[in-house]
Amino acid sequence: MRFMRLGPVGEEIPVASVDGLYYDLRPLTEDINGDFLSEGSAVAAGRVDNALGQGELPLLENADRLRVGAPIARPTAVICIGQNYAAHAAESGSPPPEVPIIFFKHPNTVVGPYDEVVIPPGAETVDWEVELGIVIGKRARYLSSPDAAAEHIAGYVISNDVSERNYQLKQSGGQWSKGKCAETFNPVGPELVTAEEVEANNLRLFSRINGESRQDSNTSDMIFSVPEVVHHLSHYMVLEPGDLINTGTPQGVAISGKYDYLKPDDVMEIGIDGLGQPQRQELDEAVVHG
CATH class of the missing domain: 3.90.850.10 (Fumarylacetoacetase-like, C-terminal domain)
Structure with a gap:
């Protein structure tokens, strides 16, 4: 699993990058931060995979036009x-x-x-x-x-x-x-x-x-x-x-x-x-x- 944060400084949106597509993680977490990662990477990735399978994560529109922030x-x-x-x-x-x-x-x-x-x-x-x-x-x-x-x-x-x-x-x-x-x-x-x-x-x-x-x-x-x-x-x-x-x-x-x-x-x-x-x-x- 690959995580990124896209958007202006201070307004970055947490996303999962999957096969060239960028899925908005805000239904799961406010950011790629300690709270999101605290149960370990396998658990975080599993939560994302499950949400993707349930169709709960929307694609982030115009993701390729957004500034790339630090991923944490x-x-x-x-x-x-x-x-x-x-x-x-x-x-x-x-x-x-x-x-x-x-x-x-x-x-x-x-x-x-x-x-x-x-x-x-x-x-x-x-x-x-x-x-x-x-x-x-x-x-x-x-x-x-x-x-x-x-x-x-x-x-x-x-x-x-x-x-x-x-x-x-x-x-x-x-x-x-x-x-x-x-x-x-x-x-x-x-x-x-x-x-x-x-x-x-x-x-x-x-x-x-x-x-x-x-x-x-x-x-x-x-x-x-x-x-x-x-x-x-x-x-x-x-x-x-x-x-x-x-x-x-x-x-x-x-x-x-x-x-x-x-x-x-x-x-x-x-x-x-x-x-x-x-x-x-x-x-x-x-x-x-x-």
């Missing part, structure tokens, strides 16, 4: 795993981590997959990061093993962990979140694909800047797998339904020194095979207020 409503948390690909750790000048590195993004960084990304005033080292995003379904706390993680995952999304490297590393005071939390710094989507449809340990992920290839790797190269990440996090925090976990990015980003950092009018294309059409974002400069 604003999460309560965006949790990120740093340097989870050995080659990316190396290009960042660090050894592979022995335990998962954790940092946070503000939930209001989450925007749609084709929305504009805004460069903060004075920022000169803005970077792209294609990542597999995990969306939590059932609440996860103190899981007994990585194997127990599966029933707590609602599905997967394409996520772009946009970063400002000077803020992250030189102005951070020792933590990374300053470089991660600017507005629009986490495009997500276009689809939330339920866990049963995804082989999360074998997904090609890639990025292009202005049409030129930058990243091209596979989630099989992650240091800490999806089950390991969810299990580990559950021992340090309670993961709530609808929470987003960014699982790290592979090599091929600007911090490597091989590529220029992003500038206004650049175009990012971010994709993961099997999780919907690639994202596409244009870069613009922020307006200084006051």
